[in-house]
Amino acid sequence: MHRRNFLKLLGITGGVAAASGTGIHKASAASAASVKRNPDAVGVLHDSTLCIGCRRCEEACAVVNNRPGPEKPYDNRAVLDTKRRPSVDSYTVVNKYPGQGARPVFRKTQCNHCQEPACASACFVKAFTKTPEGPVVYDPSLCVGCRYCMIACPFTIPSYDYDKVLNPLVHKCTLCAPRLAEGKQPGCVEVCPTGALLFGKREELLDIARKRIADAPGKYVKHIYGEKEVGGTNWLYLSPVPHEELGQPVLDATSVPELTSGALGSVPMIAGLWPVLLTGAWAITRRKEKVSEEERESAVSAALAKASAANAEELRKALEKAAKDKENALAKAEKDKEAAVAAALAEAKAACEAAADNAGGTDAAGQEQAADAANAGTKDGGES
Amino acid sequence: MRGLIRKLKTLPIPTLREAVDFGRDTLLSIPRTPGNYLTAAILLLGGLVTILRFTIGIGGVTNLDDANPWGIWIAFDLLCGVALAAGGYTTSAACYLFGLKRYHGAVRPAILTAFLGYAFVVIALHFDVGQPWRLVYPIFLSQGTTSVLFEVGLCVFIYLCVLFTEWTPAAFEWLDGRFAWFDGFINWRKIRNFVVRLTIPLTILGVILSTMHQSSLGALFLTSPGKLHPLWYSSFLPVFFFVSSMFAGLSMVIFEGGLAHAGLHDKMDQAHLDSSHEVAFGFAKAASFIMAGYFCMRIFDLAMSNNWAYLATGYGILYLVELFGFVIFPCFLFAMGSREKKLWLVRFGAVMAILGIVLNRFIVCLIAFNWQLPSDERYFPSIMEVIVSVFIVTCIVTAYRLICHFLPILHEHPDYKDAH
Ligand code: SF4
Ligand code: SF4
Ligand code: SF4
Numbered sequence: 001m002h003r004r005n006f007l008k009l010l011g012i013t014g015g016v017a018a019a020s021g022t023g024i025h026k027a028s029a030a031s032a033a034s035v036k037r038n039p040d041a042v043g044v045l046h047d048s049t050l051c052i053g054c055r056r057c058e059e060a061c062a063v064v065n066n067r068p069g070p071e072k073p074y075d076n077r078a079v080l081d082t083k084r085r086p087s088v089d090s091y092t093v094v095n096k097y098p099g100q101g102a103r104p105v106f107r108k109t110q111c112n113h114c115q116e117p118a119c120a121s122a123c124f125v126k127a128f129t130k131t132p133e134g135p136v137v138y139d140p141s142l143c144v145g146c147r148y149c150m151i152a153c154p155f156t157i158p159s160y161d162y163d164k165v166l167n168p169l170v171h172k173c174t175l176c177a178p179r180l181a182e183g184k185q186p187g188c189v190e191v192c193p194t195g196a197l198l199f200g201k202r203e204e205l206l207d208i209a210r211k212r213i214a215d216a217p218g219k220y221v222k223h224i225y226g227e228k229e230v231g232g233t234n235w236l237y238l239s240p241v242p243h244e245e246l247g248q249p250v251l252d253a254t255s256v257p258e259l260t261s262g263a264l265g266s267v268p269m270i271a272g273l274w275p276v277l278l279t280g281a282w283a284i285t286r287r288k289e290k291v292s293e294e295e296r297e298s299a300v301s302a303a304l305a306k307a308s309a310a311n312a313e314e315l316r317k318a319l320e321k322a323a324k325d326k327e328n329a330l331a332k333a334e335k336d337k338e339a340a341v342a343a344a345l346a347e348a349k350a351a352c353e354a355a356a357d358n359a360g361g362t363d364a365a366g367q368e369q370a371a372d373a374a375n376a377g378t379k380d381g382g383e384s
Numbered sequence: 385m386r387g388l389i390r391k392l393k394t395l396p397i398p399t400l401r402e403a404v405d406f407g408r409d410t411l412l413s414i415p416r417t418p419g420n421y422l423t424a425a426i427l428l429l430g431g432l433v434t435i436l437r438f439t440i441g442i443g444g445v446t447n448l449d450d451a452n453p454w455g456i457w458i459a460f461d462l463l464c465g466v467a468l469a470a471g472g473y474t475t476s477a478a479c480y481l482f483g484l485k486r487y488h489g490a491v492r493p494a495i496l497t498a499f500l501g502y503a504f505v506v507i508a509l510h511f512d513v514g515q516p517w518r519l520v521y522p523i524f525l526s527q528g529t530t531s532v533l534f535e536v537g538l539c540v541f542i543y544l545c546v547l548f549t550e551w552t553p554a555a556f557e558w559l560d561g562r563f564a565w566f567d568g569f570i571n572w573r574k575i576r577n578f579v580v581r582l583t584i585p586l587t588i589l590g591v592i593l594s595t596m597h598q599s600s601l602g603a604l605f606l607t608s609p610g611k612l613h614p615l616w617y618s619s620f621l622p623v624f625f626f627v628s629s630m631f632a633g634l635s636m637v638i639f640e641g642g643l644a645h646a647g648l649h650d651k652m653d654q655a656h657l658d659s660s661h662e663v664a665f666g667f668a669k670a671a672s673f674i675m676a677g678y679f680c681m682r683i684f685d686l687a688m689s690n691n692w693a694y695l696a697t698g699y700g701i702l703y704l705v706e707l708f709g710f711v712i713f714p715c716f717l718f719a720m721g722s723r724e725k726k727l728w729l730v731r732f733g734a735v736m737a738i739l740g741i742v743l744n745r746f747i748v749c750l751i752a753f754n755w756q757l758p759s760d761e762r763y764f765p766s767i768m769e770v771i772v773s774v775f776i777v778t779c780i781v782t783a784y785r786l787i788c789h790f791l792p793i794l795h796e797h798p799d800y801k802d803a804h
Contacts, residue, residue, distance in 0.1 A: 086450075152608065156451055164441055260532050266622075
């Protein structure tokens with residue numbers, strides 16, 4: 001009975017939590033679409049039809065961010081033959097992809113500065129912040145090093161200082177937020193010799209990208225990567241080949257914060273529902289216990305009453321017997337009148353004492369029996 | 385207060401010599417069994433790797449990299465650790481809230497295991513995170529309320545406090561009358577009785593916190609539909625993690641019951657021995673129901689997301705092995721064992737169910753995570769990571785044995801019969 005209740009309750013709550021989770025999920029998904037975004041937020045457009053894979057941006061990035069940069073020199077183009085990813089030492093890398101025909105396609109990789117960043121929503125100390133200006137910035141003084149941001153980032157961008165012992169940190173492109181504050185362009189954009197990188201307001205960059213696609217039919221695939229992906233990113237990409245051929249993951253428009261908001265939304269549900277249900281279950285249990293307790297108690301008191309009745313009966317008998325003995329003794333003393341009065345009295349007294357002792361002994365035995373009876377009663381009650 | 389100071393002054397302060405002697409005698413009094421030698425070896429090895437971890441950094445001892453930021457210290461120590469410590473909330477809820485009083489003997493050991501489990505989860509996290517001295521930041525300094533991990537952290541922190549409180553009556557009973565110089569100013573019995581009176585609210589709080597963080601551990605992976613294989617990625621991940629934690633906890637109680645029987649039999653009283661078989665059968669039956677439900681939910685999810693095609697791949701085989709070999713099979717063992725009253729069947733089922741939980745958490749966190757990466761970019765744990773995980777488990781077992789040796793866990797305290 002109890003167990004069935006238990007399971008039933010669990011089943012109900014599980015269902016409710018799941019239902020509410022999806023409900024809230026939908027609600028927040030709707031609200032996320034209407035999030036107010038700063039129309040002046042900046043970004044960068046990378047046009048891979050213009051990129052020549054010179055790696056000058058990598059070099060500039062290392063310089064402006066005080067990074068050591070790679071072991072092989074930047075003009076070593078053999079590096080491009082292996083796939084690389086951003087790391088603690090280089091916040092951006094350019095990779096070569098086959099493309100179509102003879103000309104390979106180059107694509108630059110770095111943090112995309114998502115409009116609804118996964119890293120920021122995943123960080124449990126708010127070390128990442130999406131600034132209204134566009135960059136997603138990192139506060140190294142808060143980071144605990146749990147690396148959940150790295151799990152959550154759909155582009156697997158952040159990298160970690162695994163070899164540092166005392167102050168390991170997460171590293172990623174900053175969109176050159178410190179330079180932007182000084183009114184400068186990002187280091188990589190400034191140095192790009194072909195104009196493959198274009199810095200500007202995200203809205204304007206989108207217009208430019210659309211125009212480029214419209215103006216040169218066949219040159220680009222009709223997709224601006226970053227316009228919609230995971231809620232939109234501030235880095236945008238144009239490509240002559242499908243973006244997945246440039247190692248860019250296929251992602252839909254749902255942002256990562258939306259994916260987890262359903263689960264987080266069920267927290268108040270659990271916190272509100274469980275205490276009520278559990279207290280209810282406990283109250284039912286307690287009520288049942290109380291009923292059986294009462295039954296047990298009445299059984300005990302009946303047993304006790306019986307025991308004390310038996311007790312009284314035996315006591316009475318013992319007293320009667322003592323009184324009789326005394327009478328007998330007195331009668332005997334009377335009969336032996338010729339004997340010494342003192343001796344007769346002494347004998348009578350002795351008889352009295354013996355009688356009293358006797359009575360006491362019987363009394364104790366009676367009580368013992370009564371206790372046994374009471375115990376038996378308790379046991380009966382407990383089992384019933 | 386003055387009484388306290390006076391008492392403290394009369395305390396005999398041991399000399400260094402005495403302390404060393406005491407330590408040596410204690411160590412020498414440990415029985416020299418192969419098991420204890422093994423324990424000593426693991427603790428020593430673990431200690432060495434611990435020193436390495438905190439001198440050469442995470443990079444030196446693990447195989448983690450930028451694409452694989454979480455390894456077995458998260459998959460095993462955190463995810464499996466928390467799931468398998470669920471025996472605490474399931475047992476105390478069954479006993480106190482749902483009136484299954486006959487499981488009373490199982491509550492204390494389950495609470496102790498849960499407390500130790502969570503305590504060592506937190507200790508293991510100190511190895512994994514880069515700056516463990518900042519682990520209190522999310523709670524006290526900067527709350528990332530949008531983060532699932534924040535919810536996990538907060539719930540685990542509060543729950544650890546709850547479990548500790550639930551466990552203290554055993555300690556108070558042990559302390560009562562043991563140290564004469566306490567007696568004048570601390571009434572252990574009174575404190576103990578106060579804590580015991582909190583049992584019901586603490587149990588309710590425990591269930592709420594467990595529901596939240598057990599499910600949130602699954603929700604951690606909701607962020608990564610692109611990285612987690614579609615057979616395991618599901619918006620129901622939080623529900624799956626929560627439901628599976630229930631039978632994980634029940635199976636652990638059954639499993640530990642068997643282990644403790646073998647190792648700590650002399651510490652058990654008749655009440656504990658009597659109830660433990662009944663606990664095993666009762667829990668097995670409950671677990672078989674929950675597992676059957678869990679199985680249906682998983683299949684339902686597979687159908688909903690129309691992932692049938694993946695079943696024909698290698699991951700599909702893994703999925704089927706997990707679901708049939710480690711969910712339905714132990715479910716069947718539990719059902720059979722509890723009906724036929726066969727203890728070995730039930731214990732076998734518990735082992736399979738526990739392995740299934742470990743397998744599931746490893747799949748979600750490691751095996752099916754980053755499944756699209758080429759194999760040379762995938763993660764495989766280093767030997768030192770494995771040593772740390774084994775070390776943590778050994779620490780838990782050793783602490784459990786020590787505590788059961790001294791405190792009234794597997795038996796009732798003679799002065800507090802029927803009282804907890
Ligand atoms: S690309 Fe990754 S690291 Fe950059 S803002 Fe987006 S989620 Fe964060
Ligand atoms: S590693 Fe640092 S920045 Fe990333 S989620 Fe953890 S605390 Fe936040
Ligand atoms: S924006 Fe700045 S940090 Fe980012 S890749 Fe360019 S130079 Fe590097």
